[in-house]
Amino acid sequence: MHWKDPIALDDLFASSRLVPQPFYARSTIAVARELLGKVVVHGHTAGRIVEVEAYLGLDDLAAHASRGITGRTRVIFGPPGRAYVYFIYGMHECLNFVCEPDGIAGAVLIRALEPVSGLLRMRRRRPVAREPRDLCSGPGKLTAALGITRALNGVDVTSGGDFSVRELERPEPFAITTTPRIGITKCTDWPLRFYITGNPNVSKR
DNA sequence: AGTTCGATCGCCT
DNA sequence: GGCGATCGAACTG
Numbered sequence: 636m637h638w639k640d641p642i643a644l645d646d647l648f649a650s651s652r653l654v655p656q657p658f659y660a661r662s663t664i665a666v667a668r669e670l671l672g673k674v675v676v677h678g679h680t681a682g683r684i685v686e687v688e689a690y691l692g693l694d695d696l697a698a699h700a701s702r703g704i705t706g707r708t709r710v711i712f713g714p715p716g717r718a719y720v721y722f723i724y725g726m727h728e729c730l731n732f733v734c735e736p737d738g739i740a741g742a743v744l745i746r747a748l749e750p751v752s753g754l755l756r757m758r759r760r761r762p763v764a765r766e767p768r769d770l771c772s773g774p775g776k777l778t779a780a781l782g783i784t785r786a787l788n789g790v791d792v793t794s795g796g797d798f799s800v801r802e803l804e805r806p807e808p809f810a811i812t813t814t815p816r817i818g819i820t821k822c823t824d825w826p827l828r829f830y831i832t833g834n835p836n837v838s839k840r
Numbered sequence: 841a842g843t844t845c846g847a848t849c850g851c852c853t
Numbered sequence: 854g855g856c857g858a859t860c861g862a863a864c865t866g
Contacts, residue, residue, distance in 0.1 A: 690847070698847085699847080699862095702862095702863075705863070706862080706863090707861090707862060707863080721861095721862090722860075722862095723846060723847070723848065724845095724848050724849080724859075724860085725848095725859030725861075726848075727848050727849070731847090763850075774847070774848070775848050775849060776848090776849075818848070819846095819847055820846085838848095
């Protein structure tokens with residue numbers, strides 16, 4: 636099995652730029668679709684976004700934000716371009732990026748990444764992964780692989796720290812498939828899941 | 841203060 | 854295709 640990095644971290648930084656805050660201050664659905672192909676970087680690990688879901692505001696009963704502002708949902712209503720990280724099922728962390736202007740709820744759940752840099756470090760964090768495509772092919776898997784926890788909840792990913800989202804200068808072209816969201820019990824027919832057609836790192840089902 | 845159940849994963853059959 | 858693991862947020866009384 637080849638655990639060699641598709642792109643070395645230094646080369647990634649040289650061939651990409653930080654996604655700025657105004658990108659996130661738009662409709663959650665537009666941001667969700669356009670996050671596909673961008674790269675999440677945390678520390679020495681990075682992965683290209685290949686699957687996302689949009690979670691809307693008060694009318695979206697599948698979204699945490701539908702309960703209004705609580706201690707947990709506060710960051711979803713706050714400034715765009717921040718990470719919303721929550722703990723689920725007693726064992727998994729899930730990563731979202733906050734959208735819409737300050738005061739309006741909206742977030743994009745990152746469901747799968749294509750590993751780009753730091754594959755050996757990811758494998759150390761998720762020894763159960765048999766091959767690179769097992770590393771980040773699910774929302775709980777990718778946070779484990781990149782070392783993302785609730786400690787990063789509310790962090791601004793547009794200010795150039797060690798947790799950020801970057802866009803490649805020369806992205807590969809791709810097609811987008813749209814489906815209903817997965818693993819929810821309400822609004823199960825809303826077409827708010829988007830993934831890169833045919834990408835092997837997309838979570839199953 | 842107690843209860844419910846969830847934006848999941850991996851192992852078992 | 855089913856289920857156990859494991860815990861915290863939010864709602865009930």
